[in-house]
Amino acid sequence: MRPFVYRRPGDARTALAELAAEPGAMYLGGGTNLVDLMRLGVLAPRTLVDVTRACSDAIEVRPDGGLWIGAGVRNADLAAHPAVRRRYPMLAQALLSGASGQIRNMATVAGNLLQRTRCAYFQDPSKPCNKARPGTGCPARAGDHRNLAILGYSDFCVATHPSDMAVALTALGAVVHVEGAAGPYTVRMPGLHRLPGDEPERDTVLEPGDLIIAVEIPALPYAACSRYRKVRDRASFAFTVVSVAAAVDKSGGTIRDCRIALGGVAPVPWRAERAEAELRGAPIAEASFRRAADAELTAARPLTENGFKVALVRNVVVRALLDLVGVS
Ligand SMILES: Cc1cc2nc3c(=O)[nH]c(=O)nc-3n(C[C@H](O)[C@H](O)[C@H](O)COP(=O)(O)OP(=O)(O)OC[C@H]3O[C@@H](n4cnc5c(N)ncnc54)[C@H](O)[C@@H]3O)c2cc1C
Ligand code: SF4
Numbered sequence: 001m002r003p004f005v006y007r008r009p010g011d012a013r014t015a016l017a018e019l020a021a022e023p024g025a026m027y028l029g030g031g032t033n034l035v036d037l038m039r040l041g042v043l044a045p046r047t048l049v050d051v052t053r054a055c056s057d058a059i060e061v062r063p064d065g066g067l068w069i070g071a072g073v074r075n076a077d078l079a080a081h082p083a084v085r086r087r088y089p090m091l092a093q094a095l096l097s098g099a100s101g102q103i104r105n106m107a108t109v110a111g112n113l114l115q116r117t118r119c120a121y122f123q124d125p126s127k128p129c130n131k132a133r134p135g136t137g138c139p140a141r142a143g144d145h146r147n148l149a150i151l152g153y154s155d156f157c158v159a160t161h162p163s164d165m166a167v168a169l170t171a172l173g174a175v176v177h178v179e180g181a182a183g184p185y186t187v188r189m190p191g192l193h194r195l196p197g198d199e200p201e202r203d204t205v206l207e208p209g210d211l212i213i214a215v216e217i218p219a220l221p222y223a224a225c226s227r228y229r230k231v232r233d234r235a236s237f238a239f240t241v242v243s244v245a246a247a248v249d250k251s252g253g254t255i256r257d258c259r260i261a262l263g264g265v266a267p268v269p270w271r272a273e274r275a276e277a278e279l280r281g282a283p284i285a286e287a288s289f290r291r292a293a294d295a296e297l298t299a300a301r302p303l304t305e306n307g308f309k310v311a312l313v314r315n316v317v318v319r320a321l322l323d324l325v326g327v328s
């Protein structure tokens with residue numbers, strides 16, 4: 001690892017100023033992704049601005065049941081919070097499905113949202129990769145892409161977004177609060193992450209130096225009936241192959257409203273709006289759930305080695321919805 005300067009400001013404006021003052025500086029949360037990428041030689045920031053003191057680590061429950069979550073809250077603390085477990089179980093389940101206990105104790109909300117893809121070429125500085133080294137090409141398209149995208153990718157990049165938590169936050173329509181050079185602003189998920197287009201090096205809509213200070217979950221009473229289901233290659237400590245975050249509002253024998261987001265299928269956490277539209281007003285039945293999954297999958301364009309994900313998404317969505325409505 002190359003030498004770097006370490007700073008730890010006590011507030012957000014100082015953090016922004018310190019980042020702006022030093023070319024090549026990066027924010028540091030828990031370091032569980034960034035430090036790995038530095039060790040691998042993918043990133044070489046000259047200064048790390050540790051923001052764990054500048055960003056709040058508090059979780060507030062709003063009177064309407066919504067949540068305000070400081071960007072510095074650790075993944076383990078968020079998953080264990082009673083309001084998260086009771087009102088937004090899909091979020092607690094998504095967090096607990098990720099990484100390991102030790103990593104969740106370190107990882108922060110903001111760092112989790114901004115973690116980079118696990119595409120093997122991205123993590124290997126000796127390989128071409130449009131995301132890590134713009135203009136060098138995308139060897140994954142003809143190479144190892146078994147666990148890469150089937151939706152939303154471009155000729156320039158077929159990577160998937162790795163965060164489980166972001167899938168649940170996308171289903172919940174979370175609002176990301178950002179401190180930018182020109183002042184504070186907000187971004188509603190799924191709008192935080194960008195499809196690659198011809199600029200895969202830009203993962204999000206944030207400008208360089210912008211600091212995430214909080215994530216707000218607007219009240220969604222029926223999210224108490226929600227679930228995160230993840231398929232992975234081994235039972236723990238593995239990134240998603242395919243996942244779904246789903247919440248349903250049942251009324252009599254029909255689905256009145258729902259939220260669905262998918263993980264492991266696209267360069268962004270994927271809000272399944274076509275599936276949601278198909279489900280609203282539909283009878284509670286496996287056939288409705290299958291139709292909803294198929295509606296979303298009409299846009300799928302699997303690569304040569306990952307066609308299995310289409311059937312997997314269909315089955316995982318149907319299974320998660322059956323679980324939610326209590327049909328085994
Ligand atoms: C072995 C292993 C297995 C894993 N398995 C999973 C898994 O199954 N599912 C999953 O979802 N994740 C998994 N992870 C990833 C883990 O969840 C992330 O590494 C972690 O959430 C990143 O959080 P952090 O605070 O450590 O981020 P850091 O590594 O500190 O930072 C990540 C990025 O965020 C930026 N950043 C940090 N804070 C801010 C801020 N406030 N504003 C703006 N930018 C900021 C940094 O500059 C950096 O670019 C795994 C990690 C490892 C090492
Ligand atoms: S899929 Fe994206 S991250 Fe992977 S090699 Fe291609 S450009 Fe790089």
